[in-house]
Amino acid sequence: MRLALPRFELALRLALREMRGGLSGFYIFLACIALGTGAIAAVNSVSKAITSAITTQGQTLLAGDVRFELNNREASPDELAYLKSLGQVAVSTGVRSMARLPDGSQQALVEVKAVDGAYPLYGTVTTDPQQPLDTLLAKQDDHYGALAAPVLIERLGLKPGDEILLGNIKLRLHATLATEPDALSEGFGFAPRMMVSREALKASGLIQTGSLVEHSYKIKLDNPVTRAGVIAAANKQFPSAGWSARTSDRASPSLTENVERFSQFLTLVGLTALIVGGVGVANAVRAFLDAKRTTIATFKCLGAPAMVVTLIYLMQILLIGSVGIIFGLALGAAAPFAATAFLKDVLPLPAEATIYPSALVLAALFGLITTFAFAILPLGHAREVPATALFREQSFDQSRLPPWPYLLAGGVALAALAALAIFSAEDHFIASIFLAAVAGAFVLLRLVAAGIAALARRSPRVNSPALRLAIGNIHRPGALTPSVVLSLGLGLALLVTLALIDGNLRRQLSGEIANKAPNFFFVDIQGSEREGFLKTVQQYSPQGVVTQVPMLRGRILAFNGTDVTKMNVPQGGRWVLRGDRGITYDEKVPSNSRVVEGSWWPADYTGEPLVSFSAQEARELGLKIGDTVTVNVLGRNITAKIANFRQIEWQSLSINFVMVFSPNTFRGAPHAWLATLKDPGATAAQEGAILKAVTNAYPTITSVRVKDALDIVGQLVAQLATAIRAAAAIALVASVLVLAGALASGNRARTHDAVILKTLGGTRTMLMRAFSYEYMILGFATAIFALVAGAVSAWYVVARLMRMQATFLPDVAVGTVVGALILTVGIGLAGTWRILGQKAAPVLREL
Template sequence: MRTTFPRIAIALKLALRELRGGLSGFYIFLACIALGTGAIAAVNSVSRAITGAIATQGQALLAGDIRFELNNREATPDEKAFLDSLGQVAVSTGLRSMARLPDGSEQALVEAKAVDGAYPLYGTVVTEPARPLSELLGEQAQAYGGVAAPLLLERMGLKIGDEILLGNARIRLTATLSSEPDALSEGFGFAPRLLLSREALAASGLIQTGSLVEHAYKIKLHNPDQRASLGAIANKQFPSAGWSIRTADRAAPSLTENVDRFSQFLTLVGLTALIVGGVGVANAVRAFLDSKRTTIATFKCLGAPAFVVTLIYLFQILLIGGVGIAIGLLIGAVAPFIALGFLRDLLPVPSETAFYPAALGLAALFGLLTTFAFAVLPLGHAREVPATALFREQGFDQSGLPSWPYLAAAGLALAGLAGLAIFSADDRFIAVVFLGAVAVAFVLLRIVASAIAALARRSPRVNSPALRLAIGNIHRPGALTPSVVLSLGLGLALLVTLALIDGNLRRQLSGTMMQQAPNFFFVDIQGSEREGFVNILKQQAPQGEITQVPMLRGRILSFNGQDVSQMNVPPGGRWVLRGDRGITYDETLPANATITQGEWWPENYSGEPLVSFSAEEAGELGLKIGDTVTVNVLGRNITARIANFRQIEWRSLSINFVMVFSPNTFRGAPHAWLATLTDQSATPAKEGAILRAVTNSYPTITSVRVKDALDIAEQLMGQLATAIRAAAAVALVASVLVLAGALASGNRARTHDAVILKTLGGTRRMLMRAFAYEYMILGFATAVFALSAGSGAAWFVVSRIMKLPATFLPDVAVITLIAALVLTVGIGLAGTWRILGQKAAPVLREL
């Protein structure tokens, strides 16, 4: 112990003295660490900024301190009195309906939101022109005022001052809507917003029995400190109310969850880039130590213990790694200032952008562990080489592993890296799967590299000297094969996986789903309107198939008497419990479903309420046959026993429900009907005629054209895919850096080879062909691996997780092959050209 600390001090002093020569040879090292660390720091900083803004701006995002939501019914007098006792109440009502021109020539789906005079309690509604809402929404000249999103005006060819019809109400557009404070907390809408008064909505006649309507009661509390306990008090006082309660500290839980998930994915992609960069770290350290052979030999000959020699270069590597981490942290610190400027119109952002030490600290720890994990093995190899071997110019290319302390240190560092990734993840299962896939990919890449070298070693002799030299370079000691395959393989495989998933989803949306999906969904059909409505569809589309089912809305309260809000539900099943779900009843099994377990109820069943549950969602929620489900429908709590599980084809986009009840469950309950029209021969013009006929005859029926909804979904998916591909490109950039570093580290040996071959009569042209053949073989082999691994991963995600048909896309294969060849051949020959220009004499004198 007495001698240990002085030795450490000496090692640090010598390390700092050697670093005076600069960072030559470590630029790739720095870039790899900085890129991976910067990606992780940037993603987590931006994520924390957005989620922090959601938390701090909760009152404005919710437009209240607390929000009570009821579906398909308004609050009873007792419930309203309770809400009024809590503070100032603003009431709004939301629903989807059809807006149309007075002459019936044009119509469009809108997200109508009717508000009272107290709205908004927090935040500001921004309109153009800027005027008070009371003026913009008031009634004048037998027309109610309306504020519409610019998209609605664009779709219907309108301008301010024009009039539209909503149900039976005449609405004059008085302004365009720039922003509303609670838009994000109310969820994503497939149609443009139309803001109007509650009086206008009442005059429209859209609120009828069974209509899909959301009534929101937003409250500015007398005592905000009471907010946390109000949910329990309200549910205890009104156990059958069935309302959904949200407080300002959880103003947009779905948005927060999605931001966290997306951030986790991008963090894992950044970690992949960092791990790929770790290969570059190992290459750079090996090349650096190789260049220090004489120095290391001198230290050893002068009596320096191997422990001290190792510490000297470990300190240097950690110090240089610290510089790379610092650069990455600078990138991560600056990222929110840049990114939030672009996101300001899409997501909540903090009013003053700040630094996020926790995000930066996490990234720094990732960078430090990666640097150490990938540097320690080359250091272990250097420690084992005797001084005599170093003086004989033998490098660190020997086979075998370093001694067990170095293996243990590398293993602990990698375990710490994995543990940190899992511990910091929102969904730890996904993190484990992702890291497992990366580990398997590394093992497979190593096997692929060994297989390529083995095949090259056993290949028959060829007549071409250039090709023979290329094959020899692939399997010789110190060959670049492992580094090239490792560096490019993982980055290309990740890009192939994402490209194939994106391509398959787009194929489903624009191809299979479009062919299978109905042309229209019709919502809020009253019982008295069904016959006339069906007659119109038969007149307009005589070849079409019409499907009708009763529809109610209900919210799941408990399973087997256990409150679902207190259950730890896996991510795959949470959507079923989030808000109200559409439910129905049926005498017979729906045509588009099959029983997987249990039995359907008999005709004219009159026993206890039974329910058929979706098999996939039941599995996620841990349900079994005989369990009970309690749902709140129209203010009543109804408990039904699970009779069977159904396999549902969700991708058909036909009428599907998670829960189908026995008919006796809702006997006598008021409800509306849901219908679809499927006519594969319908042209866009014919669909327009159907839409006009239904909307003009039944203005309170909401018509949704499926193609429009799929177009919006495809557009959103395209935006997400662009962001994901940009993040995945970070991993590819890291791969390219590692490739460049690997080729650069092999330049010394290549220089000796080129000089000797030129001395023996080899021409520059022949050597260029030889190197080109070598890089082409390695690039092709890497592309084949990336296609195989990426296709397998994409198939698993699409077919097993998304439950969709997976198709191989040839264009992705061609692009991957071209990219691999361009990168390997291009970067390889760029470095080789300089090698071939070396004069022979100086190199020969060093041999």
């Protein structure tokens, strides 16, 4: 121990003394580390800002301390009395319906929110012009007041003071609805918001038996300290209520989960950029040590132990890496401030941005471990080189493996990097798959590089001097082939993967899904309206196919008697348990699905309640035939046995349900009907006529034009694609930096080669042509790998994770690869052109 400490101090002193010369030669190293670290720090800092804002602003986002939600029924007198005993209660009701102009010329789907006089308990409703909410929603003469979102006003060509029809009532638009405090906590809506009073909604006739209505009871607790136990106490008091509840510390769990999952994806992309940058670190370290040959030889000749020499340069590399990490952390720390400026109108963010130490510490760990993992192997090579070889101007031999302690240290560092990525991720499985793919790509790319070199070594002699020189450069000792193939391969494979995922999503939304989907969904059809509704639709679409099914809403409470809130449910199956689900009953197997396990019940079945469950969701929830499912429907708990599993074609967007019950389960239960219209030959004018006829004849029926819904989803996908492209750009920049680093590390050898060849008669143009051939060959081979690896990765994401049909899009994939190669190889050739311009005499004097 006494001997080790002086050695460490000596190494540190020599390392600091040698660094007085500055960071020359390490700028690409710094850029690689700063880029990857900054990406991870920025993504996690913004994610922390959003999730912390959801927690700290929970009362405003929820518009209460706690919220209870009931579907298709209002709270009973006893339930309402209990809720009122907890504190002040504000009641709101949400329903989708059709708003239309008085002359029936235009109509639009709206998300109606009916509120009482206590709303909002927290936060403020912003309107234009700004007036008290009670005044804006009050009834004047025979018109109820209304507020509308700007999109709806633009769509229907409205202005303040205009009349709108909703159901069976007339509304007067008094102002534009700018913001509502609890909009984010209520989830994503496919239609613009319209706000009215609860009295107006009751008069509209939209709330009927079986209507899809959501009643929310927001409570401002008399004693907010008791918030944590309120839900458990309420469920104990009313075990069959069937309400879903959340407190203000979990105001928007869906948004929180989506933010965390998307930030995980971007973090993994940033980690890929950092790993790609790690190749640049290895190149920079190799070039740095190659430039320090004489110094290393001097240390060894003066009796410095190999360990001291290794420590000197390891310390220098870690110190320089720390500088890059600090730059990256500065970018990450600034990200929440930038997000506050650009995203404050879209997502909940703190009123005043701050720094999130945990996000920065995580990014710093990624940066440090990556620096060490990729620097230790070149250091191992340098340790084994004798002083005599160094004085003879020989470079390090990279063909041999470094000593086993260095291999072990590198392996442990990479394992620590993988463990940190997995355990810091929201979904451990996805992170594991991602890292396994990166590791596999590393191995394959090393094999690709070895294969290219072997083919170049065995290639027949060609007549072109430039091509012959290019082939020799690929396989000669110290060739750039491994570094270039590795850096370009990872970057291009990631770019192809992201481009194909984006292309498949757009193709599905605009092509296959749109072609398979029905033209319309019609919701809240009452039993007395079914016949007249059918005649109206067939009048305007005689060739169309109308499908009608009974529709109820129910929330899953338990599997096999176990409360689902106490179960550890896998990520993929959580959506089934989140809120209420549409359910139905049927005597026959529904279309667009088939029984894959178990058997269907007979048409005249009268036994215990049975249910058919979606096969995919059942697997994710761990269910099997014979298990029981307890569902709350209209305030009653119903337990049914799983009779069979169905394979469902969700992509068709036809009427499909996770759960289909035997008809005897809901015999006599009040419900509405759901219908679809599919008419592939219908024109836009015909669809407009159908929408207008149904809305005017049956104002309480909600008509959803599927094309409009797909357009909204397409806009969301486009916004996500922007973020994905930004992440891909980071990977591309990392590849460019690594390529530049690889060229820089080989500059000395290339300069000597170029000078000798020019002395022997070679021209600068011929040499440039030779380097162009070399990069084209490497780029072509790497592009083939990127196309195959990217296609497989995109298929896995689209087909396995998104459960959509995956298709290889050659135009997207090839266009992405060609564009990226032109950029990266162009930058590489620009650097090479500078090398070829150096004078011969100074170089020849060093040989």
